Amino acid sequence: MALEGKQGRGRNRDEERDEFVDRLVAINRVSKTVKGGKNFGFAALVVVGDQKGRVGFGKGKAREVPEAIRKAAQEAKRHMIRVPLRDGRTLHHDGEGRHGAGKVIMRSAPPGTGVIAGGPMRAVFETVGIQDVVAKSIGTSNPYNMVRATFDALKEQSNPRSIAAKRGLKVSDILSRRGGAPEPVAETVESSDA
Secondary structure: OHHHHHHHHHHHHHHHHHHOEEEEEEEEEEEEEEOOEEEEEEEEEEEEEOOOOEEEEEEEEEOOHHHHHHHHHHHHHHOEEEOOOEOOOEOOOOEEEEEOOEEEEEEEOOOOOOEEOOHHHHHHHHHHOOOOEEEEEEEOOOHHHHHHHHHHHHHOOOOHHHHHHHHOOOHHHHHHHHHOOHHHHHHHHHHHHO
């Protein structure tokens, strides 16, 4: 019976691993000069997400590449954030994020647009589960700062339900304002023609 318990725990870990998708964003070879020469190591930047709105990033350093990637993935799983998605495919509203010299601009997009974004930002969007977005990175091309700026913008995302709760309105009131209220515009056009 003890063996079955251990196997069961192992299965849960495998399911947890399968639940998350991880993307290697950047890997750097770093060196430390010591008395006898140089010690080389590797630094990895990894983005981990479940493609349903949860995403995190982490850094890892080690003497070998696989170990650095493993450490980065563990850190990313510990520091995950939840991003509200519209229809499970795009952002609810446009957003901007900054970190250091990096600035990113993100816009929600209609179905079929795809992910139009640079390398590090693309990795974040694909792991979070965004399928339609237009994004631009301004300033630095440093992947660490681009990922942090992207996360800064994603943290600012809010869904209509939370906005309606804060304002004491119904969700339908918030959504009708976003749609631009086409019916009153049509009535105004008719009355001006008459």
